Amino acid sequence: MKRSERTRLRVKIRTPGGRNVYRFKQRRVGHATCGKCGCKLNRARLTKIQVKKLTKVQKRPSRPYPELCSKCMRLKIKGMLK
Numbered sequence: 001m002k003r004s005e006r007t008r009l010r011v012k013i014r015t016p017g018g019r020n021v022y023r024f025k026q027r028r029v030g031h032a033t034c035g036k037c038g039c040k041l042n043r044a045r046l047t048k049i050q051v052k053k054l055t056k057v058q059k060r061p062s063r064p065y066p067e068l069c070s071k072c073m074r075l076k077i078k079g080m081l082k
């Protein structure tokens with residue numbers, strides 16, 4: 001199935017050359033959630049192309065267990081979380 005048949009997310013934009021064209025709107029990625037309690041992590045919701053342009057450090061925190069929220073990470077390190 002073609003992308004034009006799948007989506008209605010089209011936006012009218014004006015190109016630098018002065019033409020009016022329809023382009024597909026990029027969808028934002030879903031919320032990053034904690035792997036244990038499921039709460040939303042404090043990260044920006046960007047489009048897939050915007051995520052690709054970020055560096056590794058900008059994508060997730062550089063601490064132990066980046067897939068967990070800070071509360072769950074603390075419990076995990078203390079050994080209170082299996």
Ligand SMILES: [Zn+2]
Pocket residue numbers: 034035036037038039068069070071072
């Ligand atoms: Zn959590």
